[in-house]
Structures are given as structure tokens and as C-alpha cells.
Amino acid sequence: MLKRNVQQRHRVVQVITKFLIPMILLFAFYVQFHGDFGAGGGFQAGVVFASVFILHGLIFGEARTRLVLTPNTLRVLMSLGLLLYAGTGVVSLLLGGNYLNYSVLLSNPVSGQHWGIFVVELGVGITVAAVMVSLFYCFSSKRNFVGHISHPIDENELNSDG
């Protein structure tokens, strides 16, 4: 019952948050994809993007955010971001340039540079966003982030040590 009261008391905040979330997301995408023309880039965009989920967690409770963005998804996302970055470099290696030489990515070096930094920044953005949200999960819950809940034996094992 108490929980319900708390939820009701924060109705205004909740409604406003729901309004804000798409706008912040849009802004995150703007910062991400406009980063090579203006201020911004993957790092900033990742943080802005993650702030949506942190806000959602603060207002609606972290347990509900976990349903939207599960720790497992985050684990895969943060790895994929890094792989995207490093993979771009490998592609440029395979195309005969030095590592991370974007000029060889396309026939036109200028648009090659453009696309190279675009993909790399996307990788940065994905990783940063995923890491930010998982940091929030780590600090906001007592459960282990890495998904140990599915292994009850492990919890016992760890407790017996300490």
C-alpha cells in the first residue's frame, strides 16, 4: 500500500518525465549524429542517452528500468560498441591502410574519413551509454549487476568466503 501512495504522490514528476524522455533521447541522437559537424560526439551522446534511463530509474524505480533495459542487453551492448570501434580499424587494415585509417574505407578519402569517424563514434556512444546505465544499476541495487541472480549457488559460495 505504501508503495502505491508513493507512486501517486509523484504523479506530476512521472508525467513530466514521460514527456522529457523522448526529447532527451532525440537530443542524444542529435549530439551523436551531428557530432562531426558541431559540438558533440559519441561520449557526450552516450551520457545523454544513458541519463534517460537513469531518470526513468529514479522516478519509476530501478526494478522497472531493468525490465526495459536488462543487464544482459547492456553487457552485450557495451561489448558491441567496443567491437564496432576496433572492428572499423580492422576493416581499414583489411582494405590495405594502416589501423584506423578511415581514408581507405571508401573510394573517396574525404567521405571515407567521414564514415569512419561516424561509425567509430557510434561505437563509443553505445559503449558509454551501456556503461553509464550499468554503473547506475550497480550503485542503485544490492544485487550483482553481472546477472548472478540466476546462479543461487554462486551467492552462497561468495558469502561463505567473506
Add this chain to the structure above:
Amino acid sequence: MLFNNHFSVLLIVLPLMAAPICVILRNPKASWLVALISNLIIVLLSLSLLSHVLNGNVVRYELGGWAAPTGIEYYIDGINAVLISIVSIISLVTLIYSKQSIRKEIATPRHYLFYAGWLLCLTGLLGILITGDAFNVFVFLEISSLSMYMLIALGSERRQALVASFRYLILGSIGASFILLGIGFLYAATGTLNMSDIAERLPLVNNSRTVIVGFSFITIGLFIKTAMFPVFSWLPNAYQFAPSAVSAFLAGTATKVSLYIFLRFFYHIFGTDYSFGNLLLGDVLLPLAVIGFFVMSVVAIFQTDIRRVLAYSSIAQIGYIFAAISMATEQGLTAGIIHIINHAFIKTALFISVGCILYRYGTANINQLNGIIKTMPWTCAAFIVAGFSLIGVPLTAGFVSKWYLVSAAIDSGWWLIAVMILTSSLMAIIYIGRIVEVFCFKTGDATNSLKVKEAPFSMLLPLWFLIIVSVYTGINGDVVVDMAKFSATQLLDSLPSLSNSIGNPL
């Protein structure tokens, strides 16, 4: 041997990409396999790189195709290539060992994180060794350090491991901040971050206070990172409470890599004449090094946990290496590099053998391991051989390095130092002898449990590989000595001659 310039960058990219793959796979066996295969390829690449560099080539790789002072450059000459090979070999060996050992030390769902952290740590260590860009050194230093904190925190004695890791985190971050600020000052003074470029431009601004402050900051930062005598306090706990595979890996590589940064900065970038001639780095280094190896050897005698004995002995060995480096002569530098190489193999072997004992007995306390040579003959034999090597008994690798160390000291006319090195070797006899005595000649509780078997083969194989390497380099010392001489001359030659026209900077 087949060589391609791209090999240098693949050394970094492979472990960097293997780490996230481990995280995605999330399966203990699969991630071990990924780590192992990528590490195996890295060893092959590094050996090819080594043979290429030992032929007298210097590998320079422009990252992203941007030319050197603007872009980041990988710069590999003798010392880097040698250390890259050693770090990758030790990583491979300990990785094979880790498969069994972490079963008892780390909960299974965390194994994939262990391997991911391991690969990132390897990325950082290799990155420090390979890069020719001063700021990039800091970046890789942070990658390796952060993953090391995480690996140490995984130790089986959870609470102590966390405290040890946290302590290392605090001190390591302070050290890294000093290094970063120092590099920042150098950048302010020279306007470039490329090492060779800094080395070229420094003579013009040598007298400025900015450079001197940068110099001292980097010195202090590296003292902490290498666990030099007064600032070593993070090391014993970190080595004791980390998972045994991690302590074996760290003992062989982490401080050695920091020592490499030291060599690179003070011999190559600042130049011997400036560091040791004008700023008297040797006068600071030598007393600390001597007190270090003396006091730490004494402290090692009084430890009850074998891992702690080895940890303090490690600090003592760092003292030897610093004493050798502080001579600022070719012989001294050669002796230092020889000891870096030999000690890496010896200490890793010792930590692995302690890990084997830990695996079977669950303790490394010297009082509870009476007469275990009866139950674990191969492990104990390996420990004894490696221990002899640490002391410097002839026919072992340790003898070669002590020999060069003492003769370098005598060549510099430092008779007292030579005597002190020999005296502290006697202390090594005491602290190793004490353990050997317990293993072989005491009878007690441990012998009652004859059920305890020898360590599994997959743990003994890496152990004995290291032992054979260290005995081989002891009998046929030329392999290591030639490599060390080559790297030392290259390191001393690569510096611009700046003995002229520099007055007293203060």
C-alpha cells in the same frame, strides 16, 4: 621469420577485441579458449617482431595513417620487442595455468569477467610497451591498472582482496596522476607528445623549470608504479590476496612494464646525460634502491605467508634493478635488463608453484606445510629450483643476472654496492631456505594428509616450462645477455647527444 608492419598494431587489437568477445560469450570455457587462442597468436606475432627488431630494424607504425608528431606512432626497438615477447609469453603460460587454479578461487559465473579483465590487462601492458607516444603511455597504463584492480579484487579471500585492490587503486591512481601531470608539463615545454620528438626538442628547453617539474613528477609517479622502496606498500597485499594466477602474471609483468617506462623516459626521452648527469637521478635512485633491496630482504625473512615472502622479495629485486639502472653505464643498463627478464620468469614460476600448493592445501602459510614434498614432489622441486634461481645459485638464470649486476657495480667502482648485493643475496638464502626446509625436512600435520595429490598436469606444465626456460638461460646465458646488450646499446644510442651546452639547470 615472416614479418609485416601491421603485426605491431595487431598485438594491441587482438586482446582488445577478444575481451568484449569473452564478455558476450559469457561461458567460462569458451572465454578461456578465446583468451588462449588470441594470446597464442600474440606470442607468435611478438616473436616475429622480436626477430625482426633484433636484426637491427626499428619498427615505426603510424596509427590511422597520420604522420608521427601529429598522430600516434608505435615505436619498437630492442627493449620494447624483448619485453613484449616476455609479457606475452608469461601471459600465455599463466593463462594455461589459470584454467584450473581459478576454479577454486573464483566463482564460476565470474570466470568470463576474469578472462575479459585479463585480456584488457594484457592490452594495456603491451600498449605501454609498444607505443611511441607519451600520452598514449598514460592511457594504456590506466587500461592495464584498472583491469588489474579488478583482477585483484576477484581474489578468493574476498574482504582482504577488496581492501588490497582498493589500496592499490588509491596509490596507483596517485602514481598515474603524477605521471600524467609530468607528461603534461613536458607537453607544455615542448609542444609535442611524440617521444622521439620530445627527445629532440628537450635540449632547447632543458633549463626551464617546467621540464624539471615534469621530470620530478614522472620520477615520483614511476616510483609508485614500480613499487620502489619507500612507496611499495600496495604491493605485498595485492600479490598476496589476488587470485594466484593474477599474482603470477602481475609479478612477472606489471612492475617490469613500469620499469620499462622508466628506462624509456630517462634514457631515451630525457637522455642519460640530462637525467643522471645534470639532474642527478642516480644519486636519488641508488640509496633508495640499496636500502630497498636490503630492508625488503630482511622483511621477507620474517613473513609467514609464502606469497608475502615472494612479494617482499619482488620489491627487493626491483631494488637490484634500480641499483643497476642508476649506474647509467652500458654495463649497468644491460645488467638491469637481464635482471628484468630473468626475474620475470623466476617470480612467475615461484608464484605458480605457490598457487599449486594453494590449490591442493588451501593455504600458503609456512607453518602448515610441513613436509609437503612427499605429496607434491614436482611442485616443490620446481619451487626449489626457482628459489635457487632467485638466490643466484650457479647454473640458474638468477646467477647470470647477479653476475652481471655485481660486475657492473665493480666496473663503476662501486665496491660497497657489490658487497651489499652479495650480502642481500645471502638473505635470499635465508628466506628461501626457510621455506625449502619446511617443505623437505619438517614433518607435521601436512604429511598426515597423504591423500593430497600432486597438482594437476595443466598446472605443472606451465610451471615446468618456466623452470626449464630459467635453467636454460642460466646454463646458456648468452641468449638473454645478447638481447639485453642489444637493447641497452640501442637505448643509449637513440638519445640525441646533449652533453654540450647545458649548464646547471638549477
